[in-house]
Amino acid sequence: MSSNQKSSISNRKSPAFAWTLLCLALFSIPGQDLPPDLLSFDKVAHLGLFAVLGVLWMRAMPREAWPWVLVGGIVFGLGTELYQGMLPWERKPDPYDALADGLGMVLGVGYWLWWERRREHREQLSDT
Numbered sequence: 001m002s003s004n005q006k007s008s009i010s011n012r013k014s015p016a017f018a019w020t021l022l023c024l025a026l027f028s029i030p031g032q033d034l035p036p037d038l039l040s041f042d043k044v045a046h047l048g049l050f051a052v053l054g055v056l057w058m059r060a061m062p063r064e065a066w067p068w069v070l071v072g073g074i075v076f077g078l079g080t081e082l083y084q085g086m087l088p089w090e091r092k093p094d095p096y097d098a099l100a101d102g103l104g105m106v107l108g109v110g111y112w113l114w115w116e117r118r119r120e121h122r123e124q125l126s127d128t
Helices: 003-026 036-040 042-060 063-086 095-127
Strands: none
Touching (some): 003 042, 042 095
8 A cells, every 4th residue: 555545544534533423422412412303213313323434434444444344333333332321311222223333334334335346347447
């Protein structure tokens, strides 16, 4: 990997770190402070947050790191649920949230891999 590629990947980590911290902050909000309509949308929100997390971390890492990104995101999702169980205010761990987090990671990482293959295929076609 050239130094330009390493620098580009390093610059792409900032949005991934920021999104990770945003997720952690959102999962720290006391349950009674969340809007009531958001609670009914909870699993879709978890899936969406983690799909974006997967895309951002894939964008920040070399393609070969996809298994690590996927496993890391799933572990992060499980960890946030355990973390919510330890908070002194009303937040409860939910295994279905963890499942939605994992599914979001699979969708995000899978989408990024598909998009990259498609982009490379288009580049090959334009070169010929």
